[in-house]
Amino acid sequence: MNQIDLKGRVAVITGGAQGIGYATAERFLKSGAAVVLWDIDAARLDEAVGTLSALGSARGQAVELTDDAAVAAATAAAGRIDILVNNAGITGGNGPTWELDPAVWRRVIDVNLVGPFLTCRHVAPVMIRQGYGRIVNIASVAGKEGNPNASHYSASKAGLIALTKSLGKELAQKNVLVNAIAPAAAKTAIFDQMAQTHIDYMLSKIPMGRFVTVDEIAAMAAWLASEDCSFSTGAVFDITGGRSTY
Helix, strand or coil, X not given: CCCCCCCCCEEEXXXXXXXXXXXXXXXXXXXXXXXXXXXXXXXXXHHHHHHHCCCCCEEEEECCCCCHHHHHHHHHHHCCCCEEEECCCCCCCCCCHHHCCHHHHHHHHHHHHHHHHHHHHHHHHHHHHHCCEEEEEECCCHHHHCCCCCHHHHHHHHHHHHHHHHHHHHHCCCXXXXXXXXXXXXXXXXXXXXCHHHHHHXXXXXXXXXXXXXXXXHHHHHHHCCCCCCCCCCEEEEECCCCCCC
């Protein structure tokens, strides 16, 4: 593992109890950061904090990320925040747009886009006051290309990419950098929400012929969260095994 210096930094990672969020927390801890995990699943959160604590300072807080008051309280409880990783997300299942339940469509938008807006709304002012910050949004190649039978997920990630670009410009002169990662699919628990035909479709689009690993995404997040990332903001970093080449 290449060493990236995050010593002394405090990172909030949403959806940090499993999958990409957990792998990112693990990588950050190995790089010297302290981590605060925000997740809706309290039991899984406790388990994650228990194992991650062996690597360094790890705390957890159960947070409904679509609730503005809950995010405000969690931000206050966290105190100093140098890094924010907006990772929490859901797929909402698969189906043609006209067959998707409106309630499910709205919930995907709420979790995947409104949630990151709320965390940025409360965390960005903390970073501005500190004069330093790194925000990393976990988007998706689906937000750039639009996956069939996943209009809700694709739309939410496209929105997250646009949020990244807008916020990056707003914070560009405040030493708070905002970037997005657009991965191809990774094998995580989120696959349980997808049809096998959709999983097969995603794999067929990747020239390398495999899914990205959560550790590979975490490595990219670690660089974007570091001081070495000093002149990139409002940008989208692809990690798609050759699917995206633009």
